[in-house]
Amino acid sequence: MIYSIVSFILGFTISFGRQISVFAKLDKGLWFFQNYEVKRIIFTSFSLIFAAIAIYQDTDNRLVFGLSVMTFVLLGFAFLFDMTYLFPEIDRVDKTLARCTTINETTRIIGLTIGQTAIAYPLDEVVIPRHIINDEIEHTAILISYCALCQSALAFKAEVGKQHLYFKVAGVWRRNMIMIDKHTQSLWQQATGECIYGTYKGTQLELLSGENTTWGVWRGKHPDSLFAEKCFESRHGILSRELMLKALNFVTPKVTMPGFADLSGLPQRETVFGISFNGVSKAYPLSELNTISQFTDNFNGKNVELVYDQKENCLAAKEKENNQTLIVEKHWWLGWKEFHPNTEIWRNN
Incomplete structure (x- = not known):
C-alpha cells in the first residue's frame, strides 16, 4: 500500500506543483517551472516504478488498483497540458519588404526598429496564439512576447552581455506569463523582462519600443519596413494558431489569476x-x-x-x-x- 501512496503523491506533485504554487503564491514553487520537462520525466519514472511494485505486491487489492489508475490519469494530465506544445515558440522568421506584400492594412501588428531596420510582426495571426517569437535583427537577438492574461505585447532585446538568449513559454506567475531561456533554464517575467529565478536572477532585459498599431499606420511611418510574413514554429502545437486564438479570446476574459497587488482604481480589464x-x-x-x-x-x-x-x-x-x-x-x-x-x-x- 505504501508504494501506491508514494506513487500517487509523486504523480500529483508533478501534475499540480506549478498550479498550487501559482494559486498559493509560493515563490519557492517556481522550482517546478524551471526545466519542467526533465523534472516531469524523473517524477513520472519513479511514480510508475512505485505503482508497478504496489500492483505486483497486492495484485488483488482494489484500493491499490484504484490509486494506480488515478496516478496514471494524473501523469497523463501532466503531459497533456504541456506549455511547450500548447504554445510552441516561433524560432524562424521570413521577412518581406512592405512594397512586396499584400497584407491588409487593418492587420494588427507590433512593430519595432533596430538601427536602420523596421519590422512588423502580425499579432492575431502569430504573436497572440504562439506568445513568443525569437528573432534576430542587425545581429541583435530580439524577443517578441505576448501575455494573454494581461493583453500585453512587448518587445525586448534578448541578450545578457554577449549571450543571445532563446525563449519558450514556461507558465503563469503573478497574473502574467513567465518565460524560460533555453541556455540557462532561468525564468523571466514577461511584463518586466526581469529574471525571477535561476542563473540570471535579478537581470533585466532591455525593453524595446514595440508599437502596437496596424500595418497600414506602421507602413506609412516606415515605407521600407519589413513584414514577418512567414513564421515557423519550433514544434507542432496541440492547437492550430486559429483555434488557439479563439480559445484565448474565449477564456482569458473570464480568468483572473492570483497576484500580489491590489487592483482597485480601475476595472481589472480596462x-x-x-x-x-x-x-x-x-x-x-x-x-x-x-x-x-x-x-x-x-x-x-x-x-x-x-x-x-x-x-x-x-x-x-x-x-x-x-x-x-x-x-x-x-x-x-x-x-x-x-x-x-x-x-x-x-x-x-
Missing part, C-alpha cells in the same frame, strides 16, 4: 497605456482618452507631450525638452497594476 519615466509610473485609461487627442503631462518636473490616435487606438509620448520618444506599454489594468503598484492614474479633468 485597457491602459502605461509609461514609466523619471521615477514615475502612470496609467492612461482608454476610457479617459476617448475624448482627447493631444495633451501634456508632467513626470516629476519633466513635461511629456502625448498624442492619442483614436482610430488606431495608439498612444505616443515624447519628453518635451529633449524630444525623447518614450516607451508606451499597452496592458489590461490588472497586468499594469501588478508590476507598478504605485502607479498614478491619469484623469481627463
Whole structure:
C-alpha cells in the first residue's frame, strides 16, 4: 500500500506543483517551472516504478488498483497540458519588404526598429496564439512576447552581455506569463523582462519600443519596413494558431489569476497605456482618452507631450525638452497594476 501512496503523491506533485504554487503564491514553487520537462520525466519514472511494485505486491487489492489508475490519469494530465506544445515558440522568421506584400492594412501588428531596420510582426495571426517569437535583427537577438492574461505585447532585446538568449513559454506567475531561456533554464517575467529565478536572477532585459498599431499606420511611418510574413514554429502545437486564438479570446476574459497587488482604481480589464519615466509610473485609461487627442503631462518636473490616435487606438509620448520618444506599454489594468503598484492614474479633468 505504501508504494501506491508514494506513487500517487509523486504523480500529483508533478501534475499540480506549478498550479498550487501559482494559486498559493509560493515563490519557492517556481522550482517546478524551471526545466519542467526533465523534472516531469524523473517524477513520472519513479511514480510508475512505485505503482508497478504496489500492483505486483497486492495484485488483488482494489484500493491499490484504484490509486494506480488515478496516478496514471494524473501523469497523463501532466503531459497533456504541456506549455511547450500548447504554445510552441516561433524560432524562424521570413521577412518581406512592405512594397512586396499584400497584407491588409487593418492587420494588427507590433512593430519595432533596430538601427536602420523596421519590422512588423502580425499579432492575431502569430504573436497572440504562439506568445513568443525569437528573432534576430542587425545581429541583435530580439524577443517578441505576448501575455494573454494581461493583453500585453512587448518587445525586448534578448541578450545578457554577449549571450543571445532563446525563449519558450514556461507558465503563469503573478497574473502574467513567465518565460524560460533555453541556455540557462532561468525564468523571466514577461511584463518586466526581469529574471525571477535561476542563473540570471535579478537581470533585466532591455525593453524595446514595440508599437502596437496596424500595418497600414506602421507602413506609412516606415515605407521600407519589413513584414514577418512567414513564421515557423519550433514544434507542432496541440492547437492550430486559429483555434488557439479563439480559445484565448474565449477564456482569458473570464480568468483572473492570483497576484500580489491590489487592483482597485480601475476595472481589472480596462485597457491602459502605461509609461514609466523619471521615477514615475502612470496609467492612461482608454476610457479617459476617448475624448482627447493631444495633451501634456508632467513626470516629476519633466513635461511629456502625448498624442492619442483614436482610430488606431495608439498612444505616443515624447519628453518635451529633449524630444525623447518614450516607451508606451499597452496592458489590461490588472497586468499594469501588478508590476507598478504605485502607479498614478491619469484623469481627463
